[in-house]
Amino acid sequence: MAGQPGMLFFASGEDRNDHYRFLAGCLLTSAAQRMVQGIHKHSDLEIVAANSIRFKSGNPNALSIEMPGEVVGRRLPSREIVLEAFKLYFDYYGDSIFCFFKQHVLMNDLEHGKVPLRLQFCVLALMARFIESCFTIYNGTIEASEHFAALARTSMVNTFDEISLLNMQCNLILCIHWTGHGDEHRAWFQLGVASRIAQSMRLPFEDSFAQDDIASTEIKRRTFWTCFTLDRLMANGGDRRLTFDISSITTKLPGTRSDFLIGRxxxxxxxxxxxxxxxxxxxxxxxxxxxxxxxxDWSGAGGRHNENRVPWNPQMPISLFEKALDTWERALPSHMCFNEANQEAHAAVGEGKSFCTMHMLFYNARGHLYREYIPVVIPPGWDPGTGPCDGPDLELDNPNPDWWVRAIRNGVSSAVAISTIYKSMTSADLMPLVNPFLGYCLMTSSTFHIWCSLYSWNSCEGLVTGEPVKKLLIDDLRHLIQCQESWPVAAYWVKALRIDFEQNSLVSRHKTFPSPATKALVDIRSKLLHFGQSVEEPEAWKAKTLQLKNPTCKRRTRWSSSRLLTMSC
Known part of the structure; x- marks a missing residue:
């Protein structure tokens, strides 16, 4: 035996078994698995399946170990729950940018046991929060999603560095899951893996699909654009910068849902x-x-605080973004403009959620843009229509008071539009809370509602202010509190808005402006660009959670949206 090539040398059989015990533990890595596969022909170790091993001999003291894939496979819930999870995925995300599967194909594969285990766990992680039966089985629907996310990660260990479309899709689904849970670090990491796979497969380039049929090509396109949009939605200009440069992207934009399903x-x-x-x-x-x-990304990296050019300078980023938004809005055909009739029409063809989502994201972008020159807490007596009250001194230029008035009016009207669309989606049973990024839109609208409920600005004459806008704010908070039942990240937003209202309320009553370095103001600013945690604040608000440590379900903690506006730190 000693002379055979490739053999390992052991002083005794006991040493050999000890070695195999150690080696079995190392099988969590694909490299170790390949090593075992290389020696098992010459040993008492047998590879039973891709993820399990046992000894060949009948020795009762021999080690028998099953690896993650075999073990987690037995952790799948009932067939009914798995089917419901996949059905809900298509019901809730089928018309969205986050869907890159053909429903009839995937459901047929699921019926015949052809869907990979890791994909099943990823879909369960995303959708279990909406399955009522999971509440009893797993002590809560959020807990169920976390349970399946852990199993998904375990099932993906051996394929961590696999450059495949499936691995990319699994990482994208988990990115959405972790974003909704307020775990930015993990979400950004999963997205990073997916992005590197996309680049390795050359998915940003249309010529990479030259050998694929129409159906496969569109699946790859949609998977890439999901990755691209998550990159845009997650970037904050600070510890997370934009990954993809669009100037080199040649991949066609996603087509219609009917074209995708039919293969046209x-x-x-x-x-x-x-x-x-x-x-x-x-x-x-x-x-x-x-x-x-x-x-x-621009705002989070410093935005106008790094500029002394006036915002109407044609080369100023805010001016370029303003032009891009106007161009996008003007290009919409009449049937895609937002109104009740168009919303009902798109809902009738199964695109109601995506239609409303598109418009909410537009108003969110416009709200972000025109919020740039407004501080978190408004100084006493200041009107945004008169120009900035902080930041670097602007260059000498011809005065343009119309720009400042138009900016605040556009911001306020965008906030009202966000709240209105979200409420209309709720009324039409379009389930906006299934998408955590729509909750983030409410974060944007609520900041404007807070200012307009406390201050009366001449520049906003004729717009919704005072008590009417306070009702909009309360509605937004109510929706965010409801969002907490499915997405724990909403707890961060609710707390940030409560502190925001509190700080502005103190200033409006006492006419005393806080220092810009006040922790409350720093916390609010960070949450305006974050989904929970960031590298810059590793504690992620753990010090003061206000009983929101586990705010995942209304059954545990009931918050009154009107009471939140009056609570103190």
Whole structure:
């Protein structure tokens, strides 16, 4: 035996078994697994399946170990729960930018046991929060999602570095899950893995699909654009910068849902083409998310605080973003403009959620843009229509008072539009709370509502202010509190808004302006650009959670939205 090539040498059989015990523990890595596969022909160790091992001999003292894939496979819930999770995925996300599967194909594969285990766990992690039966089984629906997310991660260990579309899709689904749970670090990490897979597979380039059929091509396109939009939605200009440079992207934008399901060639152009008037809804959505991501990235990196140019300077980023938003809005065909009739029409063809989502993201981008020159806490007696009250001194230029008035009015009207659309989605049973990014839109609208409920500005004459806007604010908070039942990240937003209202209320009553370095103001600013945690605040508000440590379900903690506006730290 000693002379056989490739053999390992052991002083005794006991040493050999000790070695195998150690080796079995190392099988969590693909490299160790390959090592075992290389020696098992010459040993008492047998590879039973891709993820399990046992000894060949009948020795009762021999080690028998099953590896994660085999073990977690037995942790799947009932067939009914798995089927419901996949059905809900298509019900809630089927018309969205986050869907890259053909429903009839995937459901048929699921029926015949062909869906990979890791994908099943990823979908369960995303959807278990909406399955009522999971509440009893797992002590809560949020707990169920966390349970399945842990199993998903375990099932993906051996394929961590696999460059495949499936691995990319699994990481994208988990990115949405972790974002909604307020765990930015993990979400950004999962997205980073997916982004590197996309780049390795050359998915940003249309010529990479040359050998694929129409159906496979569109699945790859949609998977890439999901990755791209999550990159834009997650970037904050600080510890998370934009990954993809659109100037080199040639992959066509996603086509219509019917084209995708039927396998028909898409008429969509590329993101570098001039925005047209006959693009598919998801193509318009990708474009507006790209603009939103650039606005937030610029603002989070310092924005106008790094500039002394006036905002109406044609080369000023805020001016370029303003032009991009106007161009996007003007390019919308009449049937895609937001109104009740168009909302009902899109709902009738199964695109109600995506239609409303597109418009909420547009108003979110516009709100972010025109909020740039407004401090978190408003100084006593200041009107945004008169120009900035902080930041660097602006260059000498011809006065343009109309710009400042238009900016605050656009910001306030965008906030009202966000609240109105979200409420209309709720009334139409379009389930806006299934998408955590729509809750983030409410974060934007609520900041404007707080200011307009406490201050009376001449520049906003004729707009919704005072008591009417306070009702909008209370509605937004009520929706965010409801969002907490499914997405714990909403707890961060609720707390930030409570502190925001509190600080502005103190100033409006006592006319005393806090220091810009006040912790409450720093906390609010950070939450305006974050989904929970960031590298810059590793404690993630753990010091003062106000009983929101586990705010995942209304059954545990009932908050009154009107009471939140009057609570103190």
């Amino acid at each position: 060639k898409t008429s969509a152009g590329t993101i570098n083409d001039e925005v047209g008037t006959d693009e598919p809804l998801l193509a318009y959505t990708v474009r507006i998310i790209d603009i939103l991501g650039k606005v937030v």
